[in-house]
Amino acid sequence: MTSNLEAQLLALRQEGEQAIAAADTLERLEELRVSYLGKKGQLGALLRSMGQMSAEERPKIGAIANTVKEALQASLDKQRESLESAQIQAQLDAETLDVSMPGIYKPQGRIHPLNGIIDRALDVFVGLGYTVAQGLEMETDYYNFEALNTPPDHPARDMQDTFYLPDGNLLRTHTSSVQIRYMEKEEPPIHIVAPGRVYRRDNVDATHSAVFHQIELLAIDEGLTFTDLKGTIKVFLQAMFGDLPIRFRASYFPFTEPSAEVDLQWNGRWLEVMGCGMVDPNVMKSVGYDPEIYTGFAAGFGVERFAMVLHQIDDIRRLYASDLRFLRQF
Numbered sequence: 001m002t003s004n005l006e007a008q009l010l011a012l013r014q015e016g017e018q019a020i021a022a023a024d025t026l027e028r029l030e031e032l033r034v035s036y037l038g039k040k041g042q043l044g045a046l047l048r049s050m051g052q053m054s055a056e057e058r059p060k061i062g063a064i065a066n067t068v069k070e071a072l073q074a075s076l077d078k079q080r081e082s083l084e085s086a087q088i089q090a091q092l093d094a095e096t097l098d099v100s101m102p103g104i105y106k107p108q109g110r111i112h113p114l115n116g117i118i119d120r121a122l123d124v125f126v127g128l129g130y131t132v133a134q135g136l137e138m139e140t141d142y143y144n145f146e147a148l149n150t151p152p153d154h155p156a157r158d159m160q161d162t163f164y165l166p167d168g169n170l171l172r173t174h175t176s177s178v179q180i181r182y183m184e185k186e187e188p189p190i191h192i193v194a195p196g197r198v199y200r201r202d203n204v205d206a207t208h209s210a211v212f213h214q215i216e217l218l219a220i221d222e223g224l225t226f227t228d229l230k231g232t233i234k235v236f237l238q239a240m241f242g243d244l245p246i247r248f249r250a251s252y253f254p255f256t257e258p259s260a261e262v263d264l265q266w267n268g269r270w271l272e273v274m275g276c277g278m279v280d281p282n283v284m285k286s287v288g289y290d291p292e293i294y295t296g297f298a299a300g301f302g303v304e305r306f307a308m309v310l311h312q313i314d315d316i317r318r319l320y321a322s323d324l325r326f327l328r329q330f
């Protein structure tokens with residue numbers, strides 16, 4: 001009886017150890033633990049038969065059963081450890097980075113030539129102490145014309161063919177409207193530079209677009225003169241184009257007096273690049289500034305014109321065509 005049970009215990013141990021050593025997953029290992037050592041497991045079942053044993057035999061068999069239990073538990077622990085570390089190793093292997101693999105180039109975006117010009121121009125003016133300002137693309141007649149000394153019957157309006165909206169508003173024809181919006185809110189001294197889109201009813205061709213970009217410049221302070229305007233424009237054009245000859249030519253704009261246009265000598269000919277002038281006293285009055293105290297200068301230029309000159313672009317439409325063959329050059 002005793003030896004029979006002893007033999008069964010030893011057989012259980014041997015069989016258990018083999019099965020545990022062969023377990024290849026943690027789930028399988030758990031099944032084996034339940035099967036051998038669990039409450040309703042095989043070891044328990046054997047021990048329940050100890051009830052019929054004599055008092056001398058019982059401690060001996062009990063001791064053997066304990067050894068079997070400990071041995072099986074030790075096998076389970078050992079196998080668990082080895083399965084867990086194999087699992088970690090497999091994960092590490094799967095995550096290994098092969099630095100000898102060839103790289104994959106992700107094409108980078110580029111700055112559009114128009115944005116490139118705007119960025120450069122703003123940088124120059126910010127370097128001179130100017131603040132970047134913004135207005136609205138949909139404007140009222142007041143901000144686009146009237147407050148800029150361009151009353152309803154003024155002939156200057158004929159120069160600008162305007163897109164009028166059904167509600168009576170319009171698409172701004174120049175960034176000069178930002179001057180008024182800014183001055184209304186702030187007090188002098190003012191030094192702003194304002195980039196933005198403008199709209200005109202032009203037929204599209206190689207040199208015209210119904211939508212284009214301007215950058216507006218405005219400085220208001222006590223004692224500003226035409227010399228300050230000339231000096232500022234010269235520094236700016238030098239930063240953009242290098243040391244090219246420039247000239248100021250008398251011109252007319254309703255919102256400046258005197259007014260000038262600036263030409264740049266480019267490839268042997270004079271090229272007009274911007275309009276400018278001393279802010280007209282009427283413009284000062286329209287925003288409540290006293291023209292006896294303050295003077296100022298303003299300028300506006302077309303970004304497309306700058307881009308075409310700087311990058312030798314022969315057709316303005318290339319700037320809007322989103323043709324990568326063109327855009328990748330910049």
Ligand code: DAH
Nearest residue numbers: 174176275276277298299300
């Ligand atoms: N607004 C003018 C245009 O679109 C450009 C211009 C001229 C702006 C003179 C100015 C200025 O600020 O002083 O043709």
